[in-house]
Amino acid sequence: MSKVLSVIIPTYNMEALLPRCLxxxxxxxxxxxxxxxVVNDGSKDGSLGIARSYASRFPSTVTVIDKPNGNYGSTxxxxxxxAKGSYVKILDADDFNDTKALLQFLSALSGIDADLAVTHxxxxxxxxxxxxxxxxxxxxEPYEYGKVYEADDVLKDGYIRFFLMHAIAYxxxxxxxxxxxxxxxISYTDTELAFLPIFHIASLVFLDINLYQYNLDREGQTMNPVVLARSASQLEKVTDRLLExxxxxxxxxxxVRRAFMKQYIENRLRVMFKLHLLDMPRNSFNAEVFGAMFDKYMEACRRDGLSFKLYPDNKLLRINYITYWQKHRRRWPAALERCNSLLDKVVKWAYVKIYRR
Incomplete structure (x- = not known):
C-alpha cells in the first residue's frame, strides 16, 4: 500500500518528549x-537512540535520518x-497528534485531491x-468541510489572513x-513553510479534524516571550526571506493572490514592529537596532506599496505604534504599556470565552 502521509519530526534533544510524539x-x-x-538534528541526549528503537519496531513506517546540527529548516x-507520502506534514518532537484524529485525517487524505489540507x-x-x-x-466557519476549493476562491474572501504550520499539510x-x-x-522558519508555497497552491480543503496538539507548556519553548525577545535577530532573518x-x-x-500575500507580508512586518515596540521587555529593547530594522522595512513598504498601522491587540487604545515611533523614536511610556497589557488580557479572555471552544 502506498503511503498517504509523511510526517516529518525535527528532533533536537527531545528524549523526554519524543516517545509521546511517536x-x-x-x-x-x-x-x-x-x-x-524522524530527523535527528545532532542531538546530544538520547533522542537518536529512541528514534532508532522505534524504527526497529516499526521498520515499514519509521525512518531515521541522523545529521549534524543545522537547526529547524535543515531537518x-x-x-x-x-518522503514517500502523497502529503507531508511537520510535527515538532515536543508536540503530538490526537491519535483518533490522525486516523480520520489519513482516511480523508486518501479520498481528496488538493494541494493543501487545513485542519484544526x-x-x-x-x-x-x-x-x-x-x-x-x-x-x-465559512467553509464546507471536505469540499475542495480553488485556492483563489478562498483567499479572496477575507476570512483567512494567514495559515499556521500546525494546521497544514501540503x-x-x-x-x-x-x-x-x-x-x-536559524529557528522560526516554520513560517516559511506556511507562506512560500501559498504562492503556488491551486486548491485547498478544510477538514473538521482537530489533529495537532501544540505544546506551549515547556521551558525554553521557542514561542515563550522571553525566548522570542532573545531571538529577534532570527525572526528578522526569516522576515527578510519572506519579503525577498x-x-x-x-x-x-x-x-486575488497578490492581495492575499500583500496582506500577509504587511501583517508579518506588523508582528515584527510589535515584538520590539511592545512585547519585548524594556530592558531588552535596543532603539538603535530597532531603528535600523524599522528604516529597512519602511523602505520596503515604499518600494512594494505596502501600508499598515499598528494598534494594540485590545483595539481600545487607539495609539498607532508606528506613528508614535516615527515622531518620538522611542517606545510608549512604561505606565501606558502596563495599562495596555492589562487591557489585552481582559479582551483576550472575553474573546476566548465567547468565540473559542
Missing amino acids: DSLLADEALESLEVI INAALPV FTQLGSGGAKEVFKYNTMGK RTDLLRNIGYHQSEG YYESHIAAVSE
Whole structure:
C-alpha cells in the first residue's frame, strides 16, 4: 500500500518528549498508510537512540535520518527529498497528534485531491489550559468541510489572513515541484513553510479534524516571550526571506493572490514592529537596532506599496505604534504599556470565552 502521509519530526534533544510524539502516531490502523521520518538534528541526549528503537519496531513506517546540527529548516530539507507520502506534514518532537484524529485525517487524505489540507489544532498551555484554533472569523466557519476549493476562491474572501504550520499539510509533489527549501541555521522558519508555497497552491480543503496538539507548556519553548525577545535577530532573518520571496514572485500571481500575500507580508512586518515596540521587555529593547530594522522595512513598504498601522491587540487604545515611533523614536511610556497589557488580557479572555471552544 502506498503511503498517504509523511510526517516529518525535527528532533533536537527531545528524549523526554519524543516517545509521546511517536506513540501518538503509531496506531496499528495507521501503519500501512503513514510514514514517519524522524530527523535527528545532532542531538546530544538520547533522542537518536529512541528514534532508532522505534524504527526497529516499526521498520515499514519509521525512518531515521541522523545529521549534524543545522537547526529547524535543515531537518525539513533533509527529509523532504525522501518522503514517500502523497502529503507531508511537520510535527515538532515536543508536540503530538490526537491519535483518533490522525486516523480520520489519513482516511480523508486518501479520498481528496488538493494541494493543501487545513485542519484544526489545540494549543496546550500551563495548568492544563486548552484552546482549539479553527479557521473561522468571530465564531463563523465559512467553509464546507471536505469540499475542495480553488485556492483563489478562498483567499479572496477575507476570512483567512494567514495559515499556521500546525494546521497544514501540503501535497508532497507541490513542494518538490517548486523547489521548496527552508532557511537553515536559524529557528522560526516554520513560517516559511506556511507562506512560500501559498504562492503556488491551486486548491485547498478544510477538514473538521482537530489533529495537532501544540505544546506551549515547556521551558525554553521557542514561542515563550522571553525566548522570542532573545531571538529577534532570527525572526528578522526569516522576515527578510519572506519579503525577498514576496518581491520575486508577486508579479506572477493573480490579483486575488497578490492581495492575499500583500496582506500577509504587511501583517508579518506588523508582528515584527510589535515584538520590539511592545512585547519585548524594556530592558531588552535596543532603539538603535530597532531603528535600523524599522528604516529597512519602511523602505520596503515604499518600494512594494505596502501600508499598515499598528494598534494594540485590545483595539481600545487607539495609539498607532508606528506613528508614535516615527515622531518620538522611542517606545510608549512604561505606565501606558502596563495599562495596555492589562487591557489585552481582559479582551483576550472575553474573546476566548465567547468565540473559542
